[in-house]
Amino acid sequence: MPVQKARHRDKPTLAAQADRHRLYQQSVQCVESEIDFVEETFRELRGRPARWLREDFCGTANTACEWVRRHRKNHAIGVDLDPEVLAWGREHNVAALSPAERRRIELLQGDVLKVRTRPLDAVLAMNFSYWLFMERRTLRRYFRRVREALVDDGVLFLDAYGGYDAPREIEETTEHDGFTYVWEQASFNPVDSRMRCHIHFRFPDGSALERAFSYEWRLWTLPELREILE
Template identity: 60%
Template sequence: MPTATKKHSESKRRQKKRGDRPKKPKMADTADRHDLYQRSVQCVEDEVAFIDERFREIRGREARSVREDFCGTAAMACAWAAHAPNATAVGVDIDPEVLAWGRAHNLAALPEDARGRVTLIEGDVLTVQTEPVDAIAAMNFSYWLFMDRPTLLAYFRSLRAALKPDGLLFLDAYGGYEAHQVIEEERDCEGFTYIWDQADFDPITHRMQCYIHFHFPDKSKMERAFSYVWRLWSLPELKELLLEAGFTEVQFWWEGADEDGDGNGVFERVERGDADAGWICYLIAAV
């Protein structure tokens, strides 16, 4: 058999073999956006510790019952229920898909006794009715989805009414001049890159369009895994609204910085903030 013909048939055979082989799926196609979100955005153990410690300091007793608003996968509600044998948690979210994910992954992973102390409600935080709780938490700026003053005031009033007489409300907020910019920030996480994309900001209304993208080492991308349209609220606006809603005191807890100037996850109570390019703080509002 002439060599050329042999080569030809050999390469055809190899091609066929390659064609038959199933393509390796891209990392972006097999990754789970809720899992990536929890691993890159949330640190629920820190939130639980913060609520637990601050409540004890401010109220001189233990917080038992916590309501997590905009709970998403209910990671925080589940962590709260798991942190102490008498801890109970209620999670509220409007989206049945994310709640189902939370039930299947976070709730199902809890020991049976803790699982029994978590209630998940599919509902609107503006109208949901729950038993009075020690603390309510609305984290990762979710309440910024309420973009006008009357709606945010109504929400804060409903929270005050949903708390026990010595209850505390825990919120977070961010700001600094970078919050007013159209920018992208990348952060390396284990096995992927998290990208926070402030795609649009209107200085007149403070309306922002933000996205979360995830990129993978095989160059595949999960673009716009999450999309948020919200308002960049300022701390004085939030304090005024909380007091108007009937809260008696608003505390600000500012995040410290490491030697590179990045947030270190340690929050101190402050009377005034730093004019950082980008800052994060917790607000605690007392009934």
């Protein structure tokens, strides 16, 4: 759970009033651009529109909600293990959809290695979420399960990061309206490429949500991912 830090205790701090999921959506995600990319790339690759999308590791299902907003024929399924974050997504994101849009989205609490859904045009595993699979055989198993879930010309969308700074123990800050987003790469093991990262949110009154989100995953390189996918 996030740790709140503050200088003043006589009134509620900005950190105490903050919602970590909302801050995450504001600072990490841009679902409009993400869905633009999915729509355009799928049509370019397949010559047709995608209609059925599954968002794996969906969290608050922000991306899945954007998908059903885009077109009256779009359907989305979101899958996540965490009941708390799914409940938040239902209360804040799904509830904000129109009744017709809500009928075209389903959120499932489950393991992406085991979940069974209808045949899909596209599966998304974004924000490096699949990096929690730290062993090659487990990641390959996930990719195989996705391939089984896709229609014949379906597409799996992944993102990754790399480069000189990727394995370094660093802290980067980005200013947003009313808060500062902090990305911390806290530790990296060069033997097995496992790393620990944190997201912090800091506020003008000196308060903070330290470790609002923490991740332990493997830094997969692009050559490794291509090899496993082949």
